[in-house]
Amino acid sequence: MNYFELFDLPVCLQVDKNILPKKYFELQKKYHPDFFSQASEDEQAEVLEKSSDINKAFKIFQNPDLTLKYVLQLKGLLEEEEKYQLPPDFLMEMMELNEELNENSINAIKAIENEAYSAVKQIIETYNDATANTADLLKVKEYYFKKKYLQRILDRIND
Structure with a gap:
């Protein structure tokens, strides 16, 4: 169950x-x-x-992030401790952001997170298990890993 x-x-x-x-x-x-x-x-x-x-x-x-993770695991699209390969353009943007990390970076990170969410907002907010497709869930998976990455940067700033 x-x-x-x-x-x-x-x-x-x-x-x-x-x-x-x-x-x-x-x-x-x-x-x-x-x-x-x-x-x-x-x-x-x-x-x-x-x-x-x-x-x-x-x-x-x-917890919305844990709920996403749970559904992705339930659907067999996410493994525990999975090493997900984020898109190179996202990683380049993160590398540039990391190089100039400061107090203002928080706003930039929030903007990147909002942009990533807007790409999956419709999928997340109107998800119907009966009509859901793997392609949409894979987009949610990418969002989940981007958000996790961004959260690690925020945690470093706050430490």
Whole structure:
């Protein structure tokens, strides 16, 4: 069972932040280990695992980047610790940005991130699992890795 099935949600790239807490609390109420203290050891272990999955799913669904990563993994398009090759023009732009890294770089990074998002905005915001195609998801994958790269630069600036 994947996390979307667990939460009874359609597979999407943006989880509705209004529905998520409600679903989470319903599931926690239903599968909280304290309610199964009189159950068999097997049932208790099963409920404990389910409760852990609920917490992991909630954490993923609260974070847009983790949600993208999860869907890409679910679709078999992203492996854990994958070494993704970003486009050479993007890497050249990052190399130039890195050479003159300063306080003003934050604005440049945000602009690059916004530009990268605009290329996949429609895909992310209107994603429908039934009609989704691999080409669109590969564009989202590239965006995911660009954003990760940009975040590493921002982290360096903030350190």
